[in-house]
Amino acid sequence: MKSFLRTTGILFRAHLVRTVRTRRCLVATLLCLFPVGVACLIALVAHFEGPPPQDIQVALLWNMLVQIITPLVALSYGSAVIAEEIEDRTITYLFTRPLERAAILLGRWLAALVPLLVALTVSVVTVQTILRSLGTEEGVAWAPDDLDRDLLLTTLLGGAVYSALFAAAGALFKRPVLLGLGYTFVYELLLGSLPGSNQKATVQYYLRSFLLGEDETLQQAFSDNMALIPLAEPSAALRTLILILVGALLVGAWRLAKREYVLSA
Amino acid sequence: MSAVIEARELGRYYGQVAGLNELTAEFPSGVVGLVGPNGAGKSTLLRLIVGELSPSRGSIRVLGQDPFANRELYRRIGFCPQQDALYEDLSGFEIVRLLLRLGGFDAAESKRRAERALERLSLGERMHHRVRTYSKGMRQRVRIAQAIAHDPELLVLDEPMTGLDPLGRREVLELLRELGAEKKHVLFSSHILYEVEHLTAEIVLIHRGRLLAKGRLGEVRALLNRHPRKVELVARRARDLARELVGWNEVLAVRLGSQQGIEELLSVETRDVGAFWRRFTALAAGASFGVSEARSQDASLEAVFDYLIA
Numbered sequence: 242m243k244s245f246l247r248t249t250g251i252l253f254r255a256h257l258v259r260t261v262r263t264r265r266c267l268v269a270t271l272l273c274l275f276p277v278g279v280a281c282l283i284a285l286v287a288h289f290e291g292p293p294p295q296d297i298q299v300a301l302l303w304n305m306l307v308q309i310i311t312p313l314v315a316l317s318y319g320s321a322v323i324a325e326e327i328e329d330r331t332i333t334y335l336f337t338r339p340l341e342r343a344a345i346l347l348g349r350w351l352a353a354l355v356p357l358l359v360a361l362t363v364s365v366v367t368v369q370t371i372l373r374s375l376g377t378e379e380g381v382a383w384a385p386d387d388l389d390r391d392l393l394l395t396t397l398l399g400g401a402v403y404s405a406l407f408a409a410a411g412a413l414f415k416r417p418v419l420l421g422l423g424y425t426f427v428y429e430l431l432l433g434s435l436p437g438s439n440q441k442a443t444v445q446y447y448l449r450s451f452l453l454g455e456d457e458t459l460q461q462a463f464s465d466n467m468a469l470i471p472l473a474e475p476s477a478a479l480r481t482l483i484l485i486l487v488g489a490l491l492v493g494a495w496r497l498a499k500r501e502y503v504l505s506a
Numbered sequence: 507m508s509a510v511i512e513a514r515e516l517g518r519y520y521g522q523v524a525g526l527n528e529l530t531a532e533f534p535s536g537v538v539g540l541v542g543p544n545g546a547g548k549s550t551l552l553r554l555i556v557g558e559l560s561p562s563r564g565s566i567r568v569l570g571q572d573p574f575a576n577r578e579l580y581r582r583i584g585f586c587p588q589q590d591a592l593y594e595d596l597s598g599f600e601i602v603r604l605l606l607r608l609g610g611f612d613a614a615e616s617k618r619r620a621e622r623a624l625e626r627l628s629l630g631e632r633m634h635h636r637v638r639t640y641s642k643g644m645r646q647r648v649r650i651a652q653a654i655a656h657d658p659e660l661l662v663l664d665e666p667m668t669g670l671d672p673l674g675r676r677e678v679l680e681l682l683r684e685l686g687a688e689k690k691h692v693l694f695s696s697h698i699l700y701e702v703e704h705l706t707a708e709i710v711l712i713h714r715g716r717l718l719a720k721g722r723l724g725e726v727r728a729l730l731n732r733h734p735r736k737v738e739l740v741a742r743r744a745r746d747l748a749r750e751l752v753g754w755n756e757v758l759a760v761r762l763g764s765q766q767g768i769e770e771l772l773s774v775e776t777r778d779v780g781a782f783w784r785r786f787t788a789l790a791a792g793a794s795f796g797v798s799e800a801r802s803q804d805a806s807l808e809a810v811f812d813y814l815i816a
Contacts, residue, residue: 244610248608251604251607251608252608255604259593259595259596262595329591329593329594330587330589330591331591331592331593333558333585333587333589333591334587334605334652335608336557336558336575337556337557337558337580337583337585338580338605338608338609339577339578339580339581339609339610340577340608340609341577342575498575499575501558501559501560501574502558
C-alpha cells in the first residue's frame with residue numbers, strides 16, 4: 242500500500258505540470274470560458290433590455306454548464322489519462338517498471354483532476370457573479386444565495402465523476418473521446434432528459450438530486466428546463482455518485498493491470 | 507548455468523497474423539544478438555521477453571520467471587523499445603529520473619543514477635534540455651539511458667543503433683561491450699549483421715516468426731551454407747537443360763515439372779545457391795536453352811541467407 246501511494250504521488254506530481262502544458266488544457270479552458278462569454282452577452286443585452294428571465298439563468302447554469310460543459314471538460318482531461326500514454330507510445334516505460342499499474346491510472350487521474358476542478362470553479366463562479374449582478378425579470382434573485390455554493394459543488398462533483406468514467410474508458414477502449422462524446426450527448430443528455438425512470442441510469446439524475454434535493458421551490462425553478470421525475474435524497478445521490486466514481490476507477494485499474502497494448506514502432 | 511531466457515513453442519498472434527510462431531529456444535548468458543530481416547518477429551519476441559505482451563500460446567521464462575506484468579522481474583530488466591517515443595515536454599534527465607523514481611529509488615539516488623547514465627551515453631551537456639529539441643540520435647541515447655540507469659541484470663534492446671550516427675553507433679557498441687564485460691546479460695535485436703558481428707558471435711536468427719538458426723555466427727553461416735535450397739527455372743528446352751544441370755557438383759537433384767505452353771518447369775535443388783547462380787548465368791548466356799524465368803522459391807528467405815552468408 243505504501244509503495245502504491247508513493248508511486249501514485251510520483252506520477253501525480255510528474256503529470257500535474259505536464260497536464261497544464263497540454264493542448265487539451267487549452268481546449269478545456271476555452272470550453273469553460275464559453276459560458277462566461279454567454280453570461281457577458283446576457284449582461285450586455287440586460288444593459289439595454291432589463292434583467293433576463295429566470296429560465297435563461299437556469300439554462301446557462303444547469304443546462305449548459307452542468308449538462309454539457311462539465312462532461313466535455315471532464316472528457317478532455319479524463320480520456321487522456323491512459324489514452325495519452327498509449328497514443329504517445331510511452332506506456333512501455335511505465336509497463337516495464339516495478340509498479341502497480343493501478344497507480345498509473347490513479348496518479349494521472351488526480352493530476353488531471355486538479356486543473357479540471359480549477360477551470361470549472363473559475364467558470365461557475367464567474368458566471369454566477371455575473372448573473373447575480375443582473376437580477377431577474379421577475380424582480381427577485383433567481384435562486385437562493387446558498388444555491389451558488391451547492392451548484393459549484395455539484396459541478397465539481399460532476400467533473401470528478403465524469404473524468405473518472407472517461408479515464409476508465411481510456412483504459413478499456415481504443416477511442417475514448419468518440420465514446421465519451423457519444424455518451425455525453427446521446428446517453429446522458431437524451432436519456433437524462435426523457436421523462437421516466439430511465440433518468441436514474443444517468444449521472445445527471447444524481448447530480449440533479451444532489452443539487453435540488455427535496456426543495457420544491459428550487460425544483461419549480463428548474464422544472465421548466467427539464468422533465469423532472471421524483472429525485473433521490475441528496476445524501477443518497479452523493480453516495481451513488483461516489484460509488485460510480487470509485488467503481489469506474491476500480492474497473493479502469495483492473496483492466497489496466499491485465500491489458501497489453503500493441504504499439505507500432 | 508541455466509538459460510537466461512527460455513521459450514517453449516512460443517506463439518503470438520495479432521488476429522490472423524502470426525507475429526511469432528512456435529518458437530522454441532534457450533538464450534544463453536552474455537551478449538546475444540537477435541537477428542532477422544524487418545518483420546521477422548524480433549520486436550514481438552522482445553516484447554514477450556519484457557512482459558509487455560503475453561503469449562498467445564506456449565510459454566516464456568525470463569530469469570526463471572513468467573515476465574508478463576511481473577513487477578519483481580522488472581527490477582532486474584532494462585528495456586529499450588524501438589519506437590521513438592518519449593515524454594516530449596520533459597528533459598532527458600527528467601525522464602530518466604522519473605523512471606528511476608518509479609523503479610523505487612529515492613530522489614537523491616535517482617538524480618545520481620540519471621546523471622551517470624546520461625553521461626555514460628554522452629548526453630551530459632544536453633541532459634537538461636527538453637527532448638523535443640533533441641536529434642534522433644540523442645533521443646535514442648535517452649531511451650538506452652533509461653534502460654541501463656537502474657543497473658539491470660538483463661538488458662533488452664530493440665534495434666538500439668537506430669538513428670545513431672557512426673560515432674554514436676561506436677559509442678553504443680562500446681557501451682554494450684562494457685556491459686557484457688560486467689557479466690550483464692544483453693539481448694539486442696538488429697537487422698544489420700555488421701552491428702551484431704562487432705559485438706557478439708552469439709546470434710539467434712528468426713524469420714517470419716520462426717527460429718531459423720541459433721549459435722555462434724560462424725556455425726550458423728556454415729549451417730546455412732550446407733542447407734539445400736530450391737530454385738525454379740522455366741525453359742523451352744527444359745529436358746536438355748536438366749541433362750546439363752545433373753552433371754554439376756552444386757546440384758543435388760533436378761525434377762521436371764508441368765508443361766507451360768511450349769515451355770516446361772524445372773525444379774532444381776542445390777547445395778550452394780551462390781555458386782549455382784554464377785554458373786547458371788554463364789550457361790544461360792552461352793547456350794540457347796530458351797530460359798524465360800529463373801526464380802528462388804522463397805525470395806525473402808533468400809535475402810536472409812544472402813546477408814548471413816555474404
